[in-house]
Amino acid sequence: MSENIIELIKENVIQGRITRDDEGIEEDMAGQPGVTELVEEALASGIDVSEIINKGLTASMQAVGQKFETGEYFIPDMLASAEAVGTAMEILKPHLEKSGVKPKGKILMATVKGDLHDIGKNIVSILLRGAGYMVKDIGNNLDTKDIVKAVREEKPDYLGLSALLTSTMVSMEDIIKALEESGLRDKVKIIIGGAPVSEEYAREIGADGYGADGFHGVSVIETMNGIN
């Protein structure tokens, strides 16, 4: 029974189905239980949370990653699967501590002042949730002081900063300076991303990492987290 539910969770993450109403990649899946219903069912039937995460969610995202690598899956497929995992993690959140599962980490995501572009940041957020991180997206066009305040209050392990414009990316450097001045810099790892920034720019302004795209961003954080 438990293996059956785990298998179904896995299959539905791969199909990118969050709820019963969602379609999958294969035809005629709508109407069957999705990841939300299945995770709730798994919890109700007493299946171990770590088993749901490891055998149901993590394993299926690996399969999705492979399908993406070979070109079978497109970005929207990957995002749908990641969203399904993110939703599952939200349901499992209250049960993590009790079952002794250590959360992978908390990530704060923000787009800097003057920049209203948030497509990239939203995609990275979905992918990070899909990788099992707790992600708090604090929005776009944010003042440096608001970002510093959020870091102080939320105590994230990682801060993701995004900019699409060369004119706004310069405020990333201001944010890093402000965090140093507030004594918060060594408490959080900073990863930057967006079209105009680069590995070199990240080094120049003293960030800890750079994500060339959403998937690379996730792998940079996974590496920092000691996960290959």
Added chain:
Amino acid sequence: MIRKGIEGGSYKPLTPEDISRINDTVLSTIEEIGCQVNSDTALDAFKRVGASIDSKKRRVRLPREKVLELISKAPSEVTLCGRDEKYDIHLGGARVYTGTGGTALYIYEPTTGERRQATLTDLKDISRLVDKLDNIHLLLLPTYPNELPVEQVDVNRFFAGLDNTSKHIMGGVYTIDGMCEVMRMAEMVAGSPEALRQRPIISIITCVISPFIIDEKYGDMIVTAAESGLPVVCPSEPLCGATSPVTLAGNLVVQTVDSLMGVILAQAVNPGTPAIFGSVATSTDLRDYKYIAGSVEMGLLNAAGAQMAQFYKLPYYATGGMTDSKTLDAQSGYESAITNLLCALSGSNFIHDSAGLMEFAMTVCYEKYVIDNEILGMVMRAVEGIKVNDETIAYDLMKEIGPGGNFVTAKHTRRFMRKEHYQPGLSDRNSREKWDEKGSHATWEVAAKKVKSILESPASSLPDEIRKRVLSEIKSIVK
């Protein structure tokens, strides 16, 4: 997703007035000029339906009413069955299907840049290749096995096809005895003579010689094929400035007359014969008087042929997709693409020669089959056109997403991305960095890898029992 049998017909090089004028001239030609019939059996059949015959000149003329009456006896819809039902093809209307063509004598090897003679092994391997290429819907036997004596060619060619793909097999034949042996073999494969008539897994291509000649051998073949009740293709191949007027309109008249004479003969022999109106019309190179296979005019003529077929309500066999290039270069891509596209958009029921052929149809190339399979995928997507309905126009979605939003996470995107956009099976869409990383391969090199992997995969062979029976009863099959 595989696109086949999609309704075409949006491209119409002829106006309704043009069609009417061509029809009028076609009927006058058959009534006044007539056709020379060198086959006695064909001449007898025309006699029986009341044609006027000038015995001395072997000239057959038919009044226009008689022509239209005989055309109306031919079925408008013809099903060409695969050994596997999923490959069945329903010719008629403006539905579009594709297939290979022939008959080539040589194989071009892009790795060495050399051309060699085609053998029976090539025919088997190309059949295996076509079996796995989704945008090629039937196998028209594409090569001639140079090493066999002519009396063994027909049965060996059809066996090579039947034993290596479960798609429908269409082919030309070289002798009447060979054709009869092929039919006997197909009956064994189908299960019985009746089963073959019910589900014709093979069809026979004949020909009428332009301008206005029914040849002795091919006339006999049309008669024998029509008597068998199997689907028979009656194409003609007028060449502009050589065997037809140089003008496209004049060529169309010759092509229509000649192909109709084949269809009419089949109906005279056996009313209701599934006869397919066919065009192989093309240009001539008037610098050295040779056949051309990749001209844009060939595309125009064969597209117009589709309109004529639709006018007469006959299933249609068109010719397109070839190149005159000797190598896999830009010319080989654009000539194949343009002629295939024109034929397909006009609603040609079956585009023959649509893959693999180059160099005036004398040569085929394994890699080109894979390249043309990609061209045909794009062509069939073009035939499908643009669907406009509530779901595809997506007003509600735009309302929900609003200014500055994005559609990448919308369920709508995932629902339609694969259906609305053709997914390439060969074309390279990698960034330069990734392309470099993968070895900076040209299209034909990637195609070569695909050929290799298909030929290493299991073939769609005949079931063991049937195979054994065929081999034990038909001794001329080379094992």
